[in-house]
Amino acid sequence: MTTAISPRELAHPARDEIRLEGVLHALSDPMRLRVVRELAAAGAEVSCSSIELPVTKSTTTHHFRVLRESGVIRQTYRGTAKMNGIRRADLDALFPGLLDTVLSAAGQQAARLGTP
Amino acid sequence: MTTAISPRELAHPARDEIRLEGVLHALSDPMRLRVVRELAAAGAEVSCSSIELPVTKSTTTHHFRVLRESGVIRQTYRGTAKMNGIRRADLDALFPGLLDTVLSAAGQQAARLGTP
DNA sequence: CCACTCGTACGATAACCTTCGTAGTACGGC
DNA sequence: GCCGTACTACGAAGGTTATCGTACGAGTGG
Numbered sequence: 001m002t003t004a005i006s007p008r009e010l011a012h013p014a015r016d017e018i019r020l021e022g023v024l025h026a027l028s029d030p031m032r033l034r035v036v037r038e039l040a041a042a043g044a045e046v047s048c049s050s051i052e053l054p055v056t057k058s059t060t061t062h063h064f065r066v067l068r069e070s071g072v073i074r075q076t077y078r079g080t081a082k083m084n085g086i087r088r089a090d091l092d093a094l095f096p097g098l099l100d101t102v103l104s105a106a107g108q109q110a111a112r113l114g115t116p
Numbered sequence: 117m118t119t120a121i122s123p124r125e126l127a128h129p130a131r132d133e134i135r136l137e138g139v140l141h142a143l144s145d146p147m148r149l150r151v152v153r154e155l156a157a158a159g160a161e162v163s164c165s166s167i168e169l170p171v172t173k174s175t176t177t178h179h180f181r182v183l184r185e186s187g188v189i190r191q192t193y194r195g196t197a198k199m200n201g202i203r204r205a206d207l208d209a210l211f212p213g214l215l216d217t218v219l220s221a222a223g224q225q226a227a228r229l230g231t232p
Numbered sequence: 233c234c235a236c237t238c239g240t241a242c243g244a245t246a247a248c249c250t251t252c253g254t255a256g257t258a259c260g261g262c
Numbered sequence: 263g264c265c266g267t268a269c270t271a272c273g274a275a276g277g278t279t280a281t282c283g284t285a286c287g288a289g290t291g292g
């Protein structure tokens with residue numbers, strides 16, 4: 001019950017492998033944008049299941065993988081759960097201000113459209 | 117030869133119909149991102165044919181239409197040419213800083229990858 | 233009027249994306 | 263050792279996208 005990090009590793013792109021087009025594509029899906037917003041709001045690491053989406057679990061897995069493979073989030077196994085966190089340092093270094101601008105735009109649009 | 121604007125009109129989304137997801141999706145294609153970068157660099161209105169892309173003309177038409185329907189650019193007929201301009205006022209009002217951040221990120225990535 | 237340029241429309245194709253269901257694996261607790 | 267939880271893998275269906283080629287319309291200049 002040490003809750004150690006599993007030896008199982010997940011493939012992540014290195015910082016210099018992250019492409020702007022890939023990040024924009026990852027963020028252009030409503031489900032994924034929602035995930036990123038919740039991760040950003042949570043601040044720290046969050047398990048997959050703590051973010052509720054109106055889709056099945058396999059679809060959720062798919063979206064998390066797209067986010068990971070595009071370099072937006074980092075995923076690590078922690079026992080039976082998988083923790084997710086935004087790669088803020090990498091993204092801010094590569095694309096300064098992009099993440100915050102998108103998040104604030106998403107927040108403003110949600111307020112405008114009345115989506116709490 | 118007054119070079120008047122043709123009566124032919126093109127459908128554009130109103131400002132409050134523009135969606136962040138649609139804009140991000142439009143910008144997530146390399147061809148379209150390239151078009152937007154050249155339009156932004158040109159500053160003013162630019163004809164479709166003055167932007168050279170490594171695809172056929174029909175594909176170029178397709179990409180311009182995606183950009184127009186997502187609300188990123190405005191297109192107007194001017195005689196035989198079709199002029200294109202970024203909807204900067206609308207985008208800046210809806211998503212402050214987004215366009216500039218994406219453009220600067222695209223510029224930095226192009227420099228990093230050695231794409232002049 | 234004729235030719236030329238610019239852009240459109242209409243298939244067609246191949247790839248991709250989102251979504252699902254089912255079956256399976258890894259981990260922790262009893 | 264056995265069960266439950268958390269997530270994955272593997273198709274598969276249905277829709278969308280990017281690309282092309284060819285044929286067409288709209289405007290300009292001879």
